Amino acid sequence: MVTDEKSPLLHMLTLHYADLVRHLTRKLGSAASARDVVQDTYLRLQHLPAETPVHSPRAYIFRVANNIAVDHLRSEASRARYFTSALAPDQALDEPPADSVIDYRQRLEILEKAVAELPDRCREVFLMHKFDGLSHMEIAGELGISRSMVEKHIMKALSHCRDRMADLLD
Template sequence: MSDAASSDLLALVQVHYQDLLRLLTRRLGCASLAADVVQDLCVRLRELGGDASAAIANPRAYLFRMAGNLATDHQRRARAIQRHLSPDPVPDALACDRPAADDVLHQRQRLLALRAAIDALPPRCREVFLLHRFTGLSHPEIARRLGISVSMVEKHVQRAMAQCRDHLRRLDG
């Protein structure tokens, strides 16, 4: 292709600039990327200069084909970069079921706060609460075992629960 043919193609880019831009915008989904590809097309046409030996039978078709090929190249490069930046997700077989370290730390802090709340209870209240929550005894069973009324068991459990809830609320801020 002679320099004259190259400059004729550049002039043809100017004539069909809007058509090229519309085509490439549809294909790439972005007007600024389409404008970049048209700019790349102009650079390539200048680089060709007199190096190409075959005569172009249909310059407009050649231009649009070249623009389409440049768009395809751009999409391939973008996918390659995306693959490099976004590694494949970890397969389920390799995923760890263990909780995150910060979750473990937070739960340990909550457990320590509960222990402190239980330790701060009066002895009888603490005993009732532990029998109820950790031994699984019913209120009447606790009342019989400790020789107190069911109503008193309920009050001790309510007091212990309120104290635990208050300690956790202070911890959670």
């Protein structure tokens, strides 16, 4: 169903377009790839019903975009495996070694699982702070909880993630 009005999520995406592109450019290392991921995010959000309940629209949009970015990185790594075999043995690449890319992606998957295991409110606070860059006071105001509770949620989330990734950390 196509309507003339944008859904609230699409409206939020257009408001935070520049922030999202900057975030994804840091993650992907390419502004062009970041813009592609934002376009894919727009297309994915376009298929959601306008009345889809989302507690934190900006965090939700960033999460969708991050998931698409991870898929993009996986796709690029897969393509790189096939194309690098055709390169001359002494030809230098501008990319990190494939084993490093795979290692970092595996670490990212473990971290994503750890974040998904958090209680809903704790995960929401953590994502708002780490991915949206909101301060403790901004989160407290938006969620109607105390600053102290925000700090407790963030500390709990960090501790949980550290425990899950203990084997990977030096």
